[in-house]
Amino acid sequence: MTLATYQTGRATLRGTRSGEHLYLSTVDNPTTAAPVTTAGLRLLDLVYSSNVTTTLTSNFKVVATATRSNINPSFSSVTPAVCSVNSATGAVSWVANGACTIQATVAGDTGNISRTINQSAGTSNTVTGFYTGTLAKHIADNIAALVPGGLTPTDANRKIWNSNQRNSGIFASGIDLSSSSYTDQFPVHLLSARHFICASHIAPGVGSSITFVRNDNSTQTVTVSNRTNLGNDVTVGSLSADITAITPYSLLPTTYDSYIPAMGSRVGSITSYAAVPALNIEGHSGTAKLRILETYYADGVRPSLAYPTWTSPIIGGDSSGPSILPIVVGGSTKSVLIASMYSASGNGKYYHTISAGIQAAMDSLQSGYSLTFVNLSAFPTM
Numbered sequence: 001m002t003l004a005t006y007q008t009g010r011a012t013l014r015g016t017r018s019g020e021h022l023y024l025s026t027v028d029n030p031t032t033a034a035p036v037t038t039a040g041l042r043l044l045d046l047v048y049s050s051n052v053t054t055t056l057t058s059n060f061k062v063v064a065t066a067t068r069s070n071i072n073p074s075f076s077s078v079t080p081a082v083c084s085v086n087s088a089t090g091a092v093s094w095v096a097n098g099a100c101t102i103q104a105t106v107a108g109d110t111g112n113i114s115r116t117i118n119q120s121a122g123t124s125n126t127v128t129g130f131y132t133g134t135l136a137k138h139i140a141d142n143i144a145a146l147v148p149g150g151l152t153p154t155d156a157n158r159k160i161w162n163s164n165q166r167n168s169g170i171f172a173s174g175i176d177l178s179s180s181s182y183t184d185q186f187p188v189h190l191l192s193a194r195h196f197i198c199a200s201h202i203a204p205g206v207g208s209s210i211t212f213v214r215n216d217n218s219t220q221t222v223t224v225s226n227r228t229n230l231g232n233d234v235t236v237g238s239l240s241a242d243i244t245a246i247t248p249y250s251l252l253p254t255t256y257d258s259y260i261p262a263m264g265s266r267v268g269s270i271t272s273y274a275a276v277p278a279l280n281i282e283g284h285s286g287t288a289k290l291r292i293l294e295t296y297y298a299d300g301v302r303p304s305l306a307y308p309t310w311t312s313p314i315i316g317g318d319s320s321g322p323s324i325l326p327i328v329v330g331g332s333t334k335s336v337l338i339a340s341m342y343s344a345s346g347n348g349k350y351y352h353t354i355s356a357g358i359q360a361a362m363d364s365l366q367s368g369y370s371l372t373f374v375n376l377s378a379f380p381t382m
Contacts, residue, residue, distance in 0.1 A: 023065045026061065032054070037050070046129075047131055048127045059092060059117065062075055072106075074105050075089075083100035100116070100117040136276050138327065139260075142333070157171045159289055159290075160177065161213075166217055170290060175326050177335065178246045179337075186202040187320055188210060190243055190248040191337075191362065193242040194369050195238055196237050197236050200229050200234060203227055203229075206224050207224060208224045209223055228364065228365060230358070233349075236361040238362075249324070253376060259380075262276050276294065277293070277295075277304060283318050284315060284318070291311050323337070324338070338351060338352065358371060
């Protein structure tokens with residue numbers, strides 16, 4: 001036999017007598033390896049598992065078609081650093097990415113056929129929790145403690161108000177929400193004794209009355225003196241008098257990303273899974289209720305996957321509902337305001353990312369008042 005011709009993806013071994021032709025071709029023969037899962041990995045304050053699925057996308061098989069059925073070649077790899085082959089079946093296996101050449105031998109005569117072979121791997125990451133001792137873990141644990149197993153959400157334990165008084169049976173009774181105004185929809189939130197913040201598209205006009213209910217259920221009503229729109233659906237306003245006996249909400253400090261990178265930009269490819277839980281006041285059906293949402297990078301919140309019975313869809317009636325992180329500092333739980341709802345897609349800007357602009361607006365409306373930032377020095381930086 002002598003080798004007569006080569007074709008792309010096909011070779012022909014042709015003998016000296018009619019009927020001794022052997023044709024070589026290839027067929028796809030992909031294989032997928034069993035997924036490999038590595039759990040307990042850490043990225044900053046996140047704990048996650050990595051799932052790697054390897055597909056030998058271009059494994060193939062050499063097929064010999066003979067014009068005489070008793071012509072059966074044996075196969076060998078000319079490029080063993082790239083591929084191996086079963087000598088009897090022609091099944092080719094990946095060794096390394098590259099050009100794979102397989103040789104067929106019949107009665108001492110040989111013919112080659114070549115094809116590129118590659119391996120590809122797909123990786124998916126799943127956040128499974130937060131690293132022990134981090135701020136994110138602290139917040140997650142605090143919220144988990146509010147809804148112990150067996151507690152079922154009801155109007156009785158989710159409503160903010162009973163008439164014009166605070167609902168003492170709310171599931172988060174230890175969380176101070178008094179800095180959000182008395183209303184069943186579209187609240188504003190105290191940043192100082194004289195300033196509020198809210199979503200711009202529901203902001204009360206100058207002269208509008210706003211009532212705050214203290215934790216002892218006493219009330220104070222003031223009017224809006226002035227307001228300014230900061231863009232991004234954020235409005236800061238000033239009040240006609242100081243609100244007394246209510247502690248304004250704190251904000252995360254400007255160094256927040258060092259303490260809670262799960263809410264920042266450094267968690268990279270698993271950002272969309274980095275879901276720090278937060279409390280949120282919804283306005284469904286004109287009734288203010290407390291629920292659990294989860295935060296994610298790019299100023300967003302979404303319904304919680306971890307607490308499906310304590311969450312709800314985000315709707316237009318939720319506008320300006322506050323998203324709050326409960327953080328214990330010095331034995332006292334601080335209510336840390338991160339944003340207000342502005343649309344069905346979630347939060348407006350995270351307030352800690354624009355705190356300098358907020359302070360400047362406060363100064364222009366009524367000077368002498370400052371934002372309060374929660375002290376995070378007890379938590380590790382990353």
